[in-house]
Amino acid sequence: MFGTKLQRRTLDLRYNEMWNDWDNTYEQQMPKKFVHGHLVLSWKKINVQVKQTTKTFFHGSKTSYKQILHNVSGNVQCGNLLGIMGPSGSGKTTLMATISHRTKGNFEGELLLNGRPISEEVMIKISGFVPQHDISFEQLTALEHLTLMANLKVSQKTTKIELKEHIDEIISTLGMAKFLDTRISFLSGGERKKIALAVQLLNNPPILFCDEITTGLDSYSAAHIVNTLKSVARMGKIVICTIHQPASGVFGKFDEVLLLSNGLLAYQGPVTMVHQLFQKFNYECPDMFNEADFVISILNSENENVKENVKEMCKLTSTDQLTNVNYDLFNNQTQFDPQHLEKLETQKPSWPKQFELVLNRSIKCFARNYKNNLLELGTIWFLGIIISAPFANLQFDTKAVQNWEGFWLIFVINFIFHFSYSAIPSYQIKFAIVHREIHNKVYSLSAYYVSEMLIVVFWILVKMVCYCVSGFWIVGADQSSLQLLVFYLLAFAAYSYGSLLSAYFNLIENTMIFATIYDFMTLPLSGAYLSFM
Ligand SMILES: Nc1ncnc2c1ncn2[C@@H]1O[C@H](COP(=O)(O)OP(=O)(O)OP(=O)(O)O)[C@@H](O)[C@H]1O
Numbered sequence: 001m002f003g004t005k006l007q008r009r010t011l012d013l014r015y016n017e018m019w020n021d022w023d024n025t026y027e028q029q030m031p032k033k034f035v036h037g038h039l040v041l042s043w044k045k046i047n048v049q050v051k052q053t054t055k056t057f058f059h060g061s062k063t064s065y066k067q068i069l070h071n072v073s074g075n076v077q078c079g080n081l082l083g084i085m086g087p088s089g090s091g092k093t094t095l096m097a098t099i100s101h102r103t104k105g106n107f108e109g110e111l112l113l114n115g116r117p118i119s120e121e122v123m124i125k126i127s128g129f130v131p132q133h134d135i136s137f138e139q140l141t142a143l144e145h146l147t148l149m150a151n152l153k154v155s156q157k158t159t160k161i162e163l164k165e166h167i168d169e170i171i172s173t174l175g176m177a178k179f180l181d182t183r184i185s186f187l188s189g190g191e192r193k194k195i196a197l198a199v200q201l202l203n204n205p206p207i208l209f210c211d212e213i214t215t216g217l218d219s220y221s222a223a224h225i226v227n228t229l230k231s232v233a234r235m236g237k238i239v240i241c242t243i244h245q246p247a248s249g250v251f252g253k254f255d256e257v258l259l260l261s262n263g264l265l266a267y268q269g270p271v272t273m274v275h276q277l278f279q280k281f282n283y284e285c286p287d288m289f290n291e292a293d294f295v296i297s298i299l300n301s302e303n304e305n306v307k308e309n310v311k312e313m314c315k316l317t318s319t320d321q322l323t324n325v326n327y328d329l330f331n332n333q334t335q336f337d338p339q340h341l342e343k344l345e346t347q348k349p350s351w352p353k354q355f356e357l358v359l360n361r362s363i364k365c366f367a368r369n370y371k372n373n374l375l376e377l378g379t380i381w382f383l384g385i386i387i388s389a390p391f392a393n394l395q396f397d398t399k400a401v402q403n404w405e406g407f408w409l410i411f412v413i414n415f416i417f418h419f420s421y422s423a424i425p426s427y428q429i430k431f432a433i434v435h436r437e438i439h440n441k442v443y444s445l446s447a448y449y450v451s452e453m454l455i456v457v458f459w460i461l462v463k464m465v466c467y468c469v470s471g472f473w474i475v476g477a478d479q480s481s482l483q484l485l486v487f488y489l490l491a492f493a494a495y496s497y498g499s500l501l502s503a504y505f506n507l508i509e510n511t512m513i514f515a516t517i518y519d520f521m522t523l524p525l526s527g528a529y530l531s532f533m
Pocket residue numbers: 050051052066068086087088089090091092093094095244
């Protein structure tokens with residue numbers, strides 16, 4: 001019994017020691033001079049509105065507009081870790097996507113770096129973005145993915161040894177060693193988050209955005225990640241994270257916090273001052289109560305009085321006078337011209353190198369997907385046999401003309417359907433990943449396209465041979481290379497059509513509905529059923 005008590009005490013001590021240790025390690029003094037110069041990112045009166053269209057059968061479509069962010073202003077300077085916090089649906093992700101120029105929709109307001117407007121292109125070049133739900137090629141292991149991204153993102157002037165050291169350092173900082181050799185498909189949500197963060201840390205961007213980085217992590221790992229982000233900020237970077245409901249120890253680690261309530265700014269300032277704002281409205285966080293939980297419970301309250309107070313709080317924070325004072329204070333503070341950041345061109349790999357790296361990844365993913373590939377191959381081989389079997393050993397005489405017509409019709413139609421429909425699911429996920437990587441300028445579209453084409457060319461050939469050779473052999477049709485070439489081109493056209501549909505529609509269900517209706521409508525119109533004899 002005493003042993004257990006003693007053990008628990010030792011554990012508590014160790015736990016406290018560890019937290020203090022972290023605080024000592026990461027609570028470093030700000031460096032006098034920052035690597036990228038003194039950076040201040042500001043946003044003023046950001047308004048975001050989305051268009052909503054509802055379609056009803058009898059009344060047609062109705063368009064309405066939903067305001068997600070209302071006049072949200074704020075700023076953050078390098079060396080600081082800013083947390084954007086608020087109840088679910090308050091607009092945290094929208095605000096971060098807007099100030100990081102990662103949103104597709106339009107926004108109103110100003111977005112400035114050191115008082116100068118920052119374009120989407122420059123922002124993407126100088127910042128990293130860790131999304132809430134990261135997607136990557138799941139057949140790769142964590143280490144393979146990280147190494148590939150390092151080769152694509154880190155300057156080519158870096159030697160192989162330096163690159164390995166850099167990767168090892170990130171791995172040990174984020175505590176990733178124990179799942180490095182595990183395939184991404186088997187990793188937990190928290191482990192995937194660490195990979196996504198590691199990838200963004202690879203090229204040391206001056207600004208780092210992390211969406212819900214601690215969600216899904218236990219409080220120990222969450223504190224560890226936040227500490228890591230704080231140390232990244234202390235290197236002279238701007239780090240902005242959205243956070244859901246952090247443990248009290250984690251909340252206190254942020255330098256500043258920005259509170260949102262229903263798309264309105266409720267507060268931005270030091271974490272240590274949050275309680276003062278709430279005290280003004282007579283809300284006192286009880287002792288031993290998580291301050292972050294307390295803040296969210298007030299901002300999210302259904303009580304009418306509390307709601308009124310929160311509205312008042314937002315009004316106070318968003319007054320023009322206060323916004324301008326904060327804004328000018330930050331923007332006048334630095335005369336540093338951030339234009340040099342635009343030239344922060346990490347020497348990217350050449351096109352052949354990008355092609356080699358992306359092709360390597362495509363081959364690995366394709367090979368590791370062997371169960372599905374074998375199943376696909378078995379299906380098309382079986383289809384070829386089952387369709388040709390009733391027409392076995394067709395003669396070449398006038399009596400068999402009708403049978404030949406029937407055979408070619410059913411054989412070709414099934415062939416086209418198989419190749420077009422098999423392209424649909426395979427691209428739905430790939431497109432989302434590749435689109436994001438190309439948008440972030442990790443590699444060029446042409447490098448990916450050519451590498452993917454090589455695999456498609458090979459795979460279509462294998463499947464076409466499987467289907468045609470077995471079918472032709474059963475019916476006794478001509479197996480000349482010209483005949484096979486025609487079928488190969490046909491397969492390619494069908495596959496391209498399937499890929500086009502897959503890229504056009506967001507949801508696989510919509511693609512299938514469209515494809516089924518379109519195909520069965522165009523089939524009778526194609527003339528395939530007409531006899532001109
Ligand atoms: N394209 C859209 N169309 C309609 N409503 C949208 C759209 N995008 C966001 N919203 C709405 O805007 C609000 C804010 O969304 P956002 O994702 O920014 O919230 P959040 O604070 O990040 O939420 P969570 O913590 O749950 O992730 C939500 O009510 C959401 O439903």
